[in-house]
Amino acid sequence: NAGVTQTPKFQVLKTGQSMTLQCAQDMNHEYMSWYRQDPGMGLRLIHYSVGAGITDQGEVPNGYNVSRSTTEDFPLRLLSAAPSQTSVYFCASSRVGLWGGGEQFFGPGTRLTVL
Amino acid sequence: TQLLEQSPQFLSIQEGENLTVYCNSSSVFSSLQWYRQEPGEGPVLLVTVVTGGEVKKLKRLTFQFGDARKDSSLHITAAQPGDTGLYLCAGASRNKLVFGAGTILRVKS
Numbered sequence: 001n002a003g004v005t006q007t008p009k010f011q012v013l014k015t016g017q018s019m020t021l022q023c024a025q026d027m028n029h030e031y032m033s034w035y036r037q038d039p040g041m042g043l044r045l046i047h048y049s050v051g052a053g054i055t056d057q058g059e060v061p062n063g064y065n066v067s068r069s070t071t072e073d074f075p076l077r078l079l080s081a082a083p084s085q086t087s088v089y090f091c092a093s094s095r096v097g098l099w100g101g102g103e104q105f106f107g108p109g110t111r112l113t114v115l
Numbered sequence: 116t117q118l119l120e121q122s123p124q125f126l127s128i129q130e131g132e133n134l135t136v137y138c139n140s141s142s143v144f145s146s147l148q149w150y151r152q153e154p155g156e157g158p159v160l161l162v163t164v165v166t167g168g169e170v171k172k173l174k175r176l177t178f179q180f181g182d183a184r185k186d187s188s189l190h191i192t193a194a195q196p197g198d199t200g201l202y203l204c205a206g207a208s209r210n211k212l213v214f215g216a217g218t219i220l221r222v223k224s
Binding site: 004030035040041042043044045048050056058059065066093103104105106107108109 | 119121124134148155156157158159160163203205210211212213214215217
């Protein structure tokens with residue numbers, strides 16, 4: 001199993017550009033989520049999905065869109081990049097819901113810089 | 116908004132010393148997880164505690180969940196240079212994880 005994969009690993013955008021961060025998992029996990037990590041702030045939840053066709057907002061959803069058409073993929077779209085979106089983005093998946101203490105498996109991250 | 120306050124933010128100790136990292140909140144969580152993160156990688160789960168008062172041990176690491184399920188601690192005995200990294204606590208509420216800001220641990224040989 002490859003686990004959770006993310007592409008690209010690094011990306012530089014100009015303000016106003018759009019792009020999609022890709023996330024895929026091959027563990028048949030129902031739960032997937034996107035976080036951003038900024039220095040001194042831990043990880044903050046952007047969006048999450050409890051299954052194909054079902055998504056919901058996290059703590060910091062503004063400026064980001066998600067969709068979940070398959071169990072395996074959960075792309076994150078930046079509609080119009082802003083310097084405040086400069087961060088490291090992590091995708092994670094879990095077999096069971098978090099309320100049950102489900103273990104989240106994290107991808108290696110995408111380091112995004114917006115100029 | 117649920118918050119998890121983690122302390123200390125940074126810890127630099129000598130090999131062989133003991134240390135404790137704290138994670139506190141005013142909110143109740145259904146479970147609490149501790150992760151460790153290496154530079155350039157995603158967090159990796161160390162342990163999940165679910166029951167108030169629960170204590171779990173993982174070799175030299177001891178994790179405790181508060182009776183009221185609002186706080187947790189991570190104690191490392193006889194720290195080793197290999198323990199160096201970022202330690203994150205995360206509380207689960209419904210389908211969301213709330214992370215603390217993390218504790219950067221540096222163990223010097």
